[in-house]
Amino acid sequence: MADFVARGSPAAPITPVVMSGGAGSRLWPVSRAAKPKQLHALTGDRTLLRRTVDRFAHAPDLFGAPIVVCGAAHEALVRAQFAGDPEPPRLILEPVGRNTAACAAVAAYWVAGSEGPDRLILLAPADHLVASPRAFAEAVRRAVPAAEAGDLVSLGVRPTHPETGYGYIRLGEPRGEVFEAARFVEKPDRETAERYLAHGGYLWNGGYFLFRADRMILEMERLAPEIFARAREAVDRGRPIDGGGLALDPAAFAAAPSDSIDYAVMEKAGRIAVAPLDAGWSDVGSWSSVWENARRDEGGNAVVGDVLTIDAHGCFIRSEGPMVAVAGARDLIVVATPDAVLVAPRQEAQKVKDIVARLLAMKRVELL
Amino acid sequence: MADFVARGSPAAPITPVVMSGGAGSRLWPVSRAAKPKQLHALTGDRTLLRRTVDRFAHAPDLFGAPIVVCGAAHEALVRAQFAGDPEPPRLILEPVGRNTAACAAVAAYWVAGSEGPDRLILLAPADHLVASPRAFAEAVRRAVPAAEAGDLVSLGVRPTHPETGYGYIRLGEPRGEVFEAARFVEKPDRETAERYLAHGGYLWNGGYFLFRADRMILEMERLAPEIFARAREAVDRGRPIDGGGLALDPAAFAAAPSDSIDYAVMEKAGRIAVAPLDAGWSDVGSWSSVWENARRDEGGNAVVGDVLTIDAHGCFIRSEGPMVAVAGARDLIVVATPDAVLVAPRQEAQKVKDIVARLLAMKRVELL
Numbered sequence: 065m066a067d068f069v070a071r072g073s074p075a076a077p078i079t080p081v082v083m084s085g086g087a088g089s090r091l092w093p094v095s096r097a098a099k100p101k102q103l104h105a106l107t108g109d110r111t112l113l114r115r116t117v118d119r120f121a122h123a124p125d126l127f128g129a130p131i132v133v134c135g136a137a138h139e140a141l142v143r144a145q146f147a148g149d150p151e152p153p154r155l156i157l158e159p160v161g162r163n164t165a166a167c168a169a170v171a172a173y174w175v176a177g178s179e180g181p182d183r184l185i186l187l188a189p190a191d192h193l194v195a196s197p198r199a200f201a202e203a204v205r206r207a208v209p210a211a212e213a214g215d216l217v218s219l220g221v222r223p224t225h226p227e228t229g230y231g232y233i234r235l236g237e238p239r240g241e242v243f244e245a246a247r248f249v250e251k252p253d254r255e256t257a258e259r260y261l262a263h264g265g266y267l268w269n270g271g272y273f274l275f276r277a278d279r280m281i282l283e284m285e286r287l288a289p290e291i292f293a294r295a296r297e298a299v300d301r302g303r304p305i306d307g308g309g310l311a312l313d314p315a316a317f318a319a320a321p322s323d324s325i326d327y328a329v330m331e332k333a334g335r336i337a338v339a340p341l342d343a344g345w346s347d348v349g350s351w352s353s354v355w356e357n358a359r360r361d362e363g364g365n366a367v368v369g370d371v372l373t374i375d376a377h378g379c380f381i382r383s384e385g386p387m388v389a390v391a392g393a394r395d396l397i398v399v400a401t402p403d404a405v406l407v408a409p410r411q412e413a414q415k416v417k418d419i420v421a422r423l424l425a426m427k428r429v430e431l432l
Numbered sequence: 433m434a435d436f437v438a439r440g441s442p443a444a445p446i447t448p449v450v451m452s453g454g455a456g457s458r459l460w461p462v463s464r465a466a467k468p469k470q471l472h473a474l475t476g477d478r479t480l481l482r483r484t485v486d487r488f489a490h491a492p493d494l495f496g497a498p499i500v501v502c503g504a505a506h507e508a509l510v511r512a513q514f515a516g517d518p519e520p521p522r523l524i525l526e527p528v529g530r531n532t533a534a535c536a537a538v539a540a541y542w543v544a545g546s547e548g549p550d551r552l553i554l555l556a557p558a559d560h561l562v563a564s565p566r567a568f569a570e571a572v573r574r575a576v577p578a579a580e581a582g583d584l585v586s587l588g589v590r591p592t593h594p595e596t597g598y599g600y601i602r603l604g605e606p607r608g609e610v611f612e613a614a615r616f617v618e619k620p621d622r623e624t625a626e627r628y629l630a631h632g633g634y635l636w637n638g639g640y641f642l643f644r645a646d647r648m649i650l651e652m653e654r655l656a657p658e659i660f661a662r663a664r665e666a667v668d669r670g671r672p673i674d675g676g677g678l679a680l681d682p683a684a685f686a687a688a689p690s691d692s693i694d695y696a697v698m699e700k701a702g703r704i705a706v707a708p709l710d711a712g713w714s715d716v717g718s719w720s721s722v723w724e725n726a727r728r729d730e731g732g733n734a735v736v737g738d739v740l741t742i743d744a745h746g747c748f749i750r751s752e753g754p755m756v757a758v759a760g761a762r763d764l765i766v767v768a769t770p771d772a773v774l775v776a777p778r779q780e781a782q783k784v785k786d787i788v789a790r791l792l793a794m795k796r797v798e799l800l
Contacts, residue, residue, distance in 0.1 A: 392780030412760030419757045
């Protein structure tokens with residue numbers, strides 16, 4: 065793995081591991097099992113995965129060669145994202161999805177073996193937007209000393225509204241440029257979220273984690289031994305693939321329990337820190353959020369594709385299929401693909417998951 | 433033309449002439465140049481044209497064999513409507529559309545020549561709905577004596593709301609079972625329409641006209657001589673087609689001025705009568721009107737095709753293309769075809785014509 069060492073030079077202490085295994089069903093009908101959210105350009109012309117990987121190039125002194133962990137079924141689509149790049153990211157292929165804890169275990173174990181046990185890893189979701197890559201890098205940079213000293217550092221986003229769809233991290237005492245994490249809290253109800261917002265001492269759990277590979281391995285062996293054992297097996301029995309990556313062993317990885325890294329490790333581990341992230345973050349978790357992050361015309365409409373609007377205001381309209389004409393509408397989401405069309409008021413964007421659930425119940429798998 | 437006489441027996445004094453030349457652009461994107469409104473099933477499972485022709489079968493003592501006047505380009509689609517019928521309607525094919533005056537002139541001249549000059553003709557739009565064919569026939573039956581005596585009789589619909597999209601007929605003195613028409617009035621503004629509604633002496637001009645062929649010929653020679661001359665030429669130089677119909681001569685018919693029968697004749701002719709029509713009439717002139725005439729579920733939604741609704745109310749949703757999912761919406765129109773999708777609030781249904789105008793300006797002819 066000589067090319068590895070060259071790429072992950074000591075001058076760039078962090079190996080970014082991009083988790084690209086999500087389904088993104090709240091962005092149906094564009095996001096589908098065969099081509100999930102992160103493989104689409106939702107704002108601008110690059111896909112979320114491509115933007116995530118490109119983000120690291122803004123701080124080459126900080127970030128070494130990235131790894132992308134994705135479903136084996138998406139290998140070709142993911143590779144196509146980086147066709148022509150002199151150094152495309154290495155891929156780790158998951159035969160099935162097993163949530164973020166197993167992904168973190170695989171990353172920690174593989175990077176420890178190939179780049180050294182004290183190598184820093186930044187676990188990063190593939191499907192978020194970060195407006196300022198520079199501010200993002202600076203937030204990570206401030207977290208490096210704590211991570212090098214052995215903390216598991218979570219990046220925490222300053223809440224802008226009482227969001228009930230995210231976990232929160234209660235800030236503890238400041239320690240250098242980061243804070244102790246007093247507590248991880250699950251998705252709150254509305255009232256609790258409002259209290260957190262007013263309180264000011266709670267940050268959103270953005271899903272980014274910086275840690276030394278050996279420290280994560282240690283915590284996983286202690287807190288999630290079954291997940292870690294299966295992940296290790298899946299790496300050890302894995303098959304090398306083009307570009308210096310790895311296809312995980314299907315039987316071993318499938319046997320790993322499915323759990324989130326937050327729940328399996330971060331909420332229970334010792335020495336958890338939080339580094340505030342103020343970089344224009346969005347998880348683009350709904351079409352409403354895509355609208356918020358999109359360029360809008362003077363009528364407040366964001367349109368993508370073959371779209372005609374007449375007297376429309378505050379609408380998000382996107383087509384990658386039939387021509388879409390919207391007349392006289394306010395605050396509407398209209399998303400069209402060749403085989404499915406979604407229409408919902410912007411304020412009801414979260415109902416998309418009910419649609420997806422219904423389609424699943426109806427066994428309309430061709431639409432999922 | 434022996435089969436003619438057999439079908440148009442004296443016992444059934446009226447030859448229905450169904451005008452199927454309209455574009456129905458307010459029902460875009462379903463209604464297209466290549467397959468306009470009347471060739472679609474908008475409510476129920478029969479097309480509007482088929483329902484119009486079937487309506488006459490409810491009163492075989494009144495209506496003889498019908499004629500359908502349609503665009504030559506639609507011949508195959510129109511014939512397909514009546515495939516397998518023992519006596520499909522005869523067709524008159526228009527090489528181009530020239531509005532209803534030329535259509536009426538052709539019908540009057542051709543029927544006068546083939547079925548006799550005193551034959552009664554009922555001009556009927558192909559794209560309206562009539563809930564009660566029986567009440568329709570009775571309204572026409574009441575108009576027969578006046579028409580036989582030489583009146584041009586218009587069927588007038590009792591207004592239910594201050595519609596600004598129709599012409600009105602001011603009722604004059606009663607004469608037998610009909611009324612004199614005091615005046616034809618063009619589409620009024622809102623205020624005028626409200627005055628008409630309150631007044632009670634105004635009926636909507638429904639677009640149905642009953643008259644003796646020779647009387648219409650006489651009025652046209654007087655009031656619209658150029659239209660009549662070209663129509664006569666188009667018939668005389670026409671080409672017989674399968675089923676006892678006629679393809680009008682292209683050059684002659686194209687030279688006919690384009691005008692409505694209302695404007696060219698009815699508003700100016702002598703001896704105009706009105707027969708009230710109370711039969712559940714609708715011109716299905718917009719998607720909002722289709723919704724009103726459709727069967728609706730308990731949420732007030734009318735859905736056709738591959739549609740999924742979650743918490744939707746008062747919506748009209750139709751797909752003959754992609755699957756359409758609507759969540760959390762109120763009073764919305766969503767119409768999808770394989771290449772175009774329309775979304776508009778139900779109250780804005782009339783904006784569809786602006787969309788069509790815009791598409792025309794953009795030369796998006798493939799969508800028209």
